[in-house]
Amino acid sequence: MHGYLTIEQVGKIFDTQSGKFTALANVSLGIEKGEFVTIIGHSGCGKSTLLNIVAGLSRATTGAVLLDGAVVDEPGPDRAVVFQNHSLLPWLSAYANVRLAVDKVFGKTKSASERDDWTKHNLALVHMDHALNKKPDELSGGMRQRVGIARALAMQPKILLLDEPFGALDALTRAHLQDTVMEIHQATKSTAIMITHDVDEAVLLSNRIVMMTNGPSATIGDICEVRLDRPRRRLEAADTPEYARCRKQVLQFLYERHAQVGHKAA
Amino acid sequence: MTGILGDVAKPARFKPWLARLRLWERARNCAAVLVPPLVTIAVLLLLWQLLCGEQGSALPPPSKVVKDTWELIRDPFFDNGGTDVGLFWQILASLKRVGIGFSMAAVCGVALGVLIGQSSFAYRGLDPIFQVLRTVPPLAWLPISLAAFKDSNPSAIFVIFITAIWPIILNTAVGVRQIPEDYRNVARVLRLNGLEYFTKIMLPASVPYMFTGLRIGVGLSWLAIVAAEMLVGGVGIGFFIWDGWNSSLLSEIILALIYVGIIGFFLDRAISFIGRLIAGRPI
Numbered sequence: 001m002h003g004y005l006t007i008e009q010v011g012k013i014f015d016t017q018s019g020k021f022t023a024l025a026n027v028s029l030g031i032e033k034g035e036f037v038t039i040i041g042h043s044g045c046g047k048s049t050l051l052n053i054v055a056g057l058s059r060a061t062t063g064a065v066l067l068d069g070a071v072v073d074e075p076g077p078d079r080a081v082v083f084q085n086h087s088l089l090p091w092l093s094a095y096a097n098v099r100l101a102v103d104k105v106f107g108k109t110k111s112a113s114e115r116d117d118w119t120k121h122n123l124a125l126v127h128m129d130h131a132l133n134k135k136p137d138e139l140s141g142g143m144r145q146r147v148g149i150a151r152a153l154a155m156q157p158k159i160l161l162l163d164e165p166f167g168a169l170d171a172l173t174r175a176h177l178q179d180t181v182m183e184i185h186q187a188t189k190s191t192a193i194m195i196t197h198d199v200d201e202a203v204l205l206s207n208r209i210v211m212m213t214n215g216p217s218a219t220i221g222d223i224c225e226v227r228l229d230r231p232r233r234r235l236e237a238a239d240t241p242e243y244a245r246c247r248k249q250v251l252q253f254l255y256e257r258h259a260q261v262g263h264k265a266a
Numbered sequence: 267m268t269g270i271l272g273d274v275a276k277p278a279r280f281k282p283w284l285a286r287l288r289l290w291e292r293a294r295n296c297a298a299v300l301v302p303p304l305v306t307i308a309v310l311l312l313l314w315q316l317l318c319g320e321q322g323s324a325l326p327p328p329s330k331v332v333k334d335t336w337e338l339i340r341d342p343f344f345d346n347g348g349t350d351v352g353l354f355w356q357i358l359a360s361l362k363r364v365g366i367g368f369s370m371a372a373v374c375g376v377a378l379g380v381l382i383g384q385s386s387f388a389y390r391g392l393d394p395i396f397q398v399l400r401t402v403p404p405l406a407w408l409p410i411s412l413a414a415f416k417d418s419n420p421s422a423i424f425v426i427f428i429t430a431i432w433p434i435i436l437n438t439a440v441g442v443r444q445i446p447e448d449y450r451n452v453a454r455v456l457r458l459n460g461l462e463y464f465t466k467i468m469l470p471a472s473v474p475y476m477f478t479g480l481r482i483g484v485g486l487s488w489l490a491i492v493a494a495e496m497l498v499g500g501v502g503i504g505f506f507i508w509d510g511w512n513s514s515l516l517s518e519i520i521l522a523l524i525y526v527g528i529i530g531f532f533l534d535r536a537i538s539f540i541g542r543l544i545a546g547r548p549i
Contacts, residue, residue: 057451075454087448091470091546100466104456155456 003030004191005054005159009063012049023049025217027063029210031159031193036185038194038202040250041212042258047195048084050212051163054193055081068158077105080152082162086144088136094147095132098123098154105155122154123147125184142173146180153184162194166201175234178204186231199254203246204237211253221258224249326517334517349501349509353522357529359501363419364487364533367426371487372480375431379438379479380468389439400432404490408497418498422491429490430483434476441475442468470545477541484537488530 012024023046031037039047052058054065056075065072067079075081080101088097099119106115123129126146136144145165152160162181166174178201185192185205196202202209206226213221226246228237237243311328318327326334342354382389382396407428411421449471453463495504503522510518 055455057454075451076457077455079455081451081455083448083451085448087446087452089449089452089467089470101456104458104462 004033004035004068005031005193006066007031007050007054007063008066010050010053010060010065011062012046012053012058013061022217023215024053024060024219026219029220031191033191034189035207036192036194036205037208037210038196038206039210039212040196040199040202040254041218042214042254043197045212045215046218047212048163051081051161051193051195054159055079055161057081077101077155078158080155080157080160082145082148082152082160082165084164084167086136086141086148088144088147088151090136093133093135094123094128094139094143094150095119097136097147098151101151102154119154122150125153125187126150126180140173142169142177145169145177149177149181149184153188153190158191160190160192162192164195164197167197174198174201179234181205182230182232199247199250200238202250203243204232204234209246209250211250211258213258222249222253224253326520331517331520334515335521338518338521349499349505351501353503353506353525356501356503356506356522357525360491360495360503361529363422363495363502364426364484364491367423367491368430368484368487370423371427371430371434371483374427375434375479375483376438376476378431379435379476380442380464382435383439383442383472393439396432396435400436404429404486405493405497408494412498418500422494422498422502425490425494426487430487433482433486434479437479437482438472438476441472444475445471473541473545477537477545480541481534481537484533485530488526488533492526 007027007029010024010027011022014021014023027050039050041047049058053060054072056072056079072079092100099115102115102119106118110118120129123132126149128143128146128150131139131143139147149165166177169177182205184190194205203226209224209226210220211222211224212218224246226242228240228242315327315329318325338353342352344352345355382392404425407425408421411424415421415424445468449467453467458466492504492507495502496508499505503526507519507522510522
């Protein structure tokens with residue numbers, strides 16, 4: 001399988017106190033430029049492990065990840081990560097958090113005023129230009145996550161990696177952020193992988209939904225192509241047969257074919 | 267502007283009254299902070315006066331302390347040469363020693379703390395040694411340092427250094443070890459180099475811990491300097507106290523103790539103030 005990003009036969013084995021634990025086995029996936037792919041699966045199925053391997057934060061035990069023809073073996077700004085709990089530096093303002101990334105990535109190629117503009121531009125993309133000087137503790141959970149997304153976008157990554165970015169947010173805030181992410185994806189044509197638990201979120205945002213089987217030895221169980229036109233609107237999309245079909249396919253996968261053991265018993 | 271309740275737009279008429287009210291409130295808040303300690307001090311002084319006021323008591327009462335030491339209080343800046351100088355110079359001499367010893371301890375302590383906080387190997391190797399050495403009382407180092415430096419002043423400074431360094435090392439190490447994995451990951455994704463990681467992430471993330479160590483360190487240095495100076499002599503508040511004891515000038519000793527306490531308090535406050543400035547937030 002070949003694409004812009006290629007995940008080739010990736011496996012991950014952890015050494016634990018009770019012996020070796022195979023978290024991932026034989027994961028292969030190709031992602032085209034501009035594609036938005038979500039990975040969905042039950043907790044503990046190794047979704048985050050897979051994302052960390054793509055990010056370079058963790059090493060694959062077997063197999064390899066290639067991005068734009070080059071092997072991924074360490075983290076870098078070409079694979080910007082939006083972390084689950086925003087990971088903003090609490091002593092820096094929203095602006096300074098993004099500016100830190102901009103300075104690091106564009107320190108040699110852009111002038112100071114260009115970097116200032118670029119920082120503000122990215123904060124404006126996530127609708128946070130009104131709170132440039134606020135520290136993370138002065139922002140709500142949703143706003144922090146917006147700044148986190150702005151920081152990742154500002155690195156102008158080849159691929160954006162979103163690790164359950166909306167997991168800790170309430171439903172309304174989530175919906176707003178999903179809209180923002182769709183807007184940005186539309187505007188920047190960025191390539192993205194996002195991990196989620198939420199079936200509707202997956203259907204609404206993705207070109208393809210990658211469904212993972214339960215661990216140990218988790219792998220890709222099924223892939224659902226979402227053939228909805230973009231830009232998508234939440235309410236209109238939800239009424240289409242395609243939306244219903246995808247939703248059903250994912251739900252069936254999660255709750256019939258690969259229900260969690262505990263849930264099956266209950 | 268006429269509303270239902272008639273003309274209400276006359277704030278100017280009420281202003282002086284409001285201002286007076288605010289002033290009164292501020293004065294009350296001030297009093298609430300100041301009155302309890304003042305009352306406590308007054309009661310303690312009275313008690314002291316009553317207990318030591320009789321003829322032939324072992325310690326002088328406060329009235330006698332003030333009377334005996336009035337010359338010292340009035341003119342802290344005199345200089346008759348040798349060790350016969352005003353309290354300002356005595357304290358300044360002690361502060362200089364603490365300043366030098368503590369600064370060296372701060373630099374080395376933070377560096378060693380970062381080292382054992384960052385590297386598990388260094389931690390395993392050095393931590394047991396630090397844990398043993400930190401329990402050695404400051405003055406136990408004095409003979410060794412006198413033997414090594416063959417001079418009293420560097421010996422006193424070394425005692426300050428060795429006293430202050432342990433809490434700085436250990437707290438800095440804790441601060442570095444508690445840096446959340448997330449911040450490290452951010453640094454890795456951004457590919458910050460060692461220096462950038464140190465200044466942009468490690469330092470700000472562990473500043474509160476470092477300054478806890480520095481505050482404990484400065485407190486201990488100030489404790490140790492008095493004892494060290496008693497032994498090494500020369501100008502300094504410690505020797506001043508020792509000299510007072512040898513000359514049976516108890517009032518002077520009591521005055522010196524009050525100064526030592528107040529200076530120690532301000533040293534602690536100064537360090538936490540600097541910490542707040544550097545961290546940009548309360549620590």
